[in-house]
Amino acid sequence: MQASPPHVHTRAGEETLPSVSVVIPALNEAENLPHVLPRIPAWVDEVLVVDGHSTDGTAEVARALRPGVTIVTQEGKGKGAALRSGFAAASGDIVVMLDADGSMDPAHIPAYVGLLRTGADFVKGSRFLQGGGTSDMPLYRRMGNSGFVLLVRLAFGGRYSDLCYGYNAFWRCHLDVLELDGDGFEIETMMNVRALRAGLRVAEVPSFEAKRVYGNSRLRTIPDGFRVLRTILRERFRRQQAASQPLEPRRSDA
Numbered sequence: 001m002q003a004s005p006p007h008v009h010t011r012a013g014e015e016t017l018p019s020v021s022v023v024i025p026a027l028n029e030a031e032n033l034p035h036v037l038p039r040i041p042a043w044v045d046e047v048l049v050v051d052g053h054s055t056d057g058t059a060e061v062a063r064a065l066r067p068g069v070t071i072v073t074q075e076g077k078g079k080g081a082a083l084r085s086g087f088a089a090a091s092g093d094i095v096v097m098l099d100a101d102g103s104m105d106p107a108h109i110p111a112y113v114g115l116l117r118t119g120a121d122f123v124k125g126s127r128f129l130q131g132g133g134t135s136d137m138p139l140y141r142r143m144g145n146s147g148f149v150l151l152v153r154l155a156f157g158g159r160y161s162d163l164c165y166g167y168n169a170f171w172r173c174h175l176d177v178l179e180l181d182g183d184g185f186e187i188e189t190m191m192n193v194r195a196l197r198a199g200l201r202v203a204e205v206p207s208f209e210a211k212r213v214y215g216n217s218r219l220r221t222i223p224d225g226f227r228v229l230r231t232i233l234r235e236r237f238r239r240q241q242a243a244s245q246p247l248e249p250r251r252s253d254a
Contacts, residue, residue: 018093018116019045019046019091019092019093020044020045020046020092020093020095020096021044021047021090021091021172022044022046022047022048022095022096022097022098022109023086023096023097023098024036024047024048024050024086024098024099025079025086025099026049026054026082026100027051027052027054027058027082028052028054028055028056028058028215029054029056029058029100029101030058030060030061031213031214032100032101032102032212032213032214032215033049033058033061034061035213036099036100036101036102036106037066038065038066040066040098040106041110044096044109046070046090046091046092047066047068047069048069048070048072049062049070049072050072050083050085050086051073051074052082053073059071076183078183079166079183080180080183080185083180083187084182084187087175090172093171093172093173094116094169094172095170095171095172095175096109096113096168097166097168097169101213102210102212102214103210104125104166104167104207104210105207105210108205108207112125112169112205113169115203115205116169121171121174121195122168122169122171122201123168123202123203123205124162124165124191124195124203124205125162125166125168125205125206125207126160126204127162127165127207127208128162129161129162129205129206131206132206132207132208133209134209135208135209136209136210136211137209144225148163148164148189148232149161149162151229151232152189152192152193152232155232155236156197156235156236157196160192160196161204162204163189163192164185164188164189165188165209166185170191170200174200177194177198177200178190178191179194184227185228186227186230189228189232190231190235193231193232193235
């Protein structure tokens with residue numbers, strides 16, 4: 001049984017619902033999509049599968065599983081490029097990011113949408129809040145993620161409990177503020193840091209990360225870890241640079 005969509009009431013008592021788009025980057029995920037697409041709530045307005053030039057019939061499987069699905073051809077390479085292609089094509093008021101490998105539970109979408117409807121600008125999943133967890137993170141990756149979380153707290157403030165995780169949702173109108181330009185797995189860290197820097201109201205929601213159903217992860221621990229570190233340091237430098245810029249003199253109409 002699928003959960004009902006989160007809703008609010010106007011002062012007149014009328015129920016209002018935002019439109020919701022789910023963006024799913026997918027590269028050769030035909031075997032995994034049957035474990036993802038049918039579990040997305042029926043009330044979701046738009047599902048976009050961003051095809052990274054798959055050779056296993058990913059697009060055809062997606063169309064068979066979810067009539068009305070939108071197939072977006074990815075521009076560029078990498079997860080970040082795929083997400084940016086999907087965001088550009090999305091039309092919903094709310095955008096939800098979901099992986100195609102079966103590791104993220106689509107049944108949690110109502111929790112994300114509900115937090116956005118009650119005042120959050122950006123909602124990020126956390127595997128380390130009570131109620132969350134992961135079965136796909138060895139100790140060395142846990143330690144790396146914890147180190148990055150601490151670094152972000154020191155550099156930008158906030159109280160994030162997780163950083164390198166991509167189950168996020170946000171109001172689409174904030175894309176201009178996020179100014180996303182990442183191409184790889186660092187896109188998730190970039191979004192989290194820039195949401196914090198921009199002063200968006202960020203909420204965390206517990207999320208459980210399962211192992212991918214079929215195939216091997218494309219995450220490369222060392223290279224992608226350096227990309228995350230470089231992103232954090234670059235964002236810190238940008239913050240310092242912006243703070244050091246002199247204010248332009250105000251023009252007088254006199």
